[in-house]
Amino acid sequence: MSTRAAYRRSLDELWVRMAELARLDAVAIEHASIALHDADISMAESVIAGPPSVAAAAAALEEDAALIIARQQPVATELRLVTGTITITSALARMGGLAQHVAQTARMRAPQPAVASELNAVFEAMSRTAITTATALTAVLDNRDAEGALALQAADSVMDDLHRDLFTELLARSWAHGIEPAIDAALLGRFYERFADQAATVARRVQHILTGA
């Protein structure tokens, strides 16, 4: 294999590995959401322990991006890809961390549910949105899909609306669960909202790599 072909291949691999991290995030937020809704301790613990570690994979990916920079002299799109990988990787690792925060909250309250029953609908919608977002992000990275990246940035507003709905419910006069469940719900809401926000950041970055815009 020529040096040039090896270089092309190392760039291709950055995409493949970013997509793999996004896929791990999709699994993590799905399992964390199941743990939350079913108050399932062992599911929560599998997310918290979570091999393969997204953080470790992210650190390795960032190091390899740096090695490509050191060995090659990427320019233009390729340079945007390699430096973008470093930023994207840190956002993908953060998404994994947020899924773990959801799982930690589920584990802390289990076998009681962490979420009061009247919030089930909004949290189910937030969970679905987060899973869909991370799955779409995986496809965007897999297919280097600039249009998909643009669509994902717009979808971030769905989560923002749900986040507002959640606060409306929490602050309703009818809330009868006291302080601790309200704080849990507010923080959980923020974890989901941040998860979607980080996905939008990644999508913006992918678009920049692909189009320069």
Place this chain on the structure above:
Amino acid sequence: MSTRAAYRRSLDELWVRMAELARLDAVAIEHASIALHDADISMAESVIAGPPSVAAAAAALEEDAALIIARQQPVATELRLVTGTITITSALARMGGLAQHVAQTARMRAPQPAVASELNAVFEAMSRTAITTATALTAVLDNRDAEGALALQAADSVMDDLHRDLFTELLARSWAHGIEPAIDAALLGRFYERFADQAATVARRVQHILTGA
């Protein structure tokens, strides 16, 4: 000026500009904290509008780091500096965003104070810790101080302890302020805690750049 000297200078500038971002973060969290404690709307708005924008400065810095990579072939410590700049910059921009979240909460509740009086002590301690941390981080970046970077990572536990104290107060039986102030306080606590955590991330990264460890 020789090419080599120009290159050295562009690397030096990365440190100077990272330190400048950290200094802006220190100012932002100080002003946000004043806005919070004094329920001062115009102070809150100055942080929210916040020229010069940390986010814009961060984007420019990241672009320049990429340009250095494109034009030079940094290796070893220099490569760690240039790639580390990209990660550090994103953490420093996040710290500015968290200071804005504190300011937004202050503005939302003003002219009422966002923080119940029995939480003043813990939030004043969190504010002081955040300001001290960001100021120390500025010095670490200014002086490329590996020992200072190590000390900063250890100091993160002070904020974690305060964060725990805050939840103890919020969940005490004597809490009489209802749901909304409890949620505000929990989120504010998280903003301060994340601010310090991001500072520790930057400090870890600086240590890695300087020592390779």
